[in-house]
Amino acid sequence: MIKFILNGEEVTSNANPNERLLDVLRNEFRLTGAKCGCKEGECGACSVILNEKLVNSCMVAMGSIEGSTVMTIEGYSKTDRFTVLENAYAAVSAVQCGFCIPGMMLASERILAENPNPTEEDIRRGISGNLCRCTGYNAIVEAIGIAAKEGKGLW
Numbered sequence: 001m002i003k004f005i006l007n008g009e010e011v012t013s014n015a016n017p018n019e020r021l022l023d024v025l026r027n028e029f030r031l032t033g034a035k036c037g038c039k040e041g042e043c044g045a046c047s048v049i050l051n052e053k054l055v056n057s058c059m060v061a062m063g064s065i066e067g068s069t070v071m072t073i074e075g076y077s078k079t080d081r082f083t084v085l086e087n088a089y090a091a092v093s094a095v096q097c098g099f100c101i102p103g104m105m106l107a108s109e110r111i112l113a114e115n116p117n118p119t120e121e122d123i124r125r126g127i128s129g130n131l132c133r134c135t136g137y138n139a140i141v142e143a144i145g146i147a148a149k150e151g152k153g154l155w
Helices: 021-028 080-091 101-114 120-126 138-150
Strands: 002-006 009-013 047-050 053-056 069-071
Touching: 021 047, 047 101, 053 101, 080 101, 080 138, 101 120, 101 138, 120 138
Parallel strands: 002 069
Antiparallel strands: 002 009, 047 053, 047 069
16 A cells, blocks of 8 residues: 555555656546646656656556545645646636646746746746647646746745
């Protein structure tokens, strides 16, 4: 049995230690916000926050998360920080198809958590592990900048 904290709650999984965190989140816990995009850790569609770091859950073996803390977009969506980011993304129409957005939102969270006043360069570097095929990134970069200003004091 593998015990860990998932979105603020202690959970147990009987998954094979070699199984991917992504698959366990989607299949066992029915948390489908993390998407299977590339299966190589290159696209960021499966991003989650593991012990306060953004990671590609397709590259994380279940056996390595014993005692860890995992935050998915489903858990993050219940926070005030999410609401600020959601409003900023909406204000500049930063969401198109939505496939990358759960991972992009979690990347945005980590950017702002590590630097509440990021420069455009900081933001672009922070989202560089998350691919988006629809927006061209400019609206997403703008949204994160807006969230930094609107959410002053939250991060």
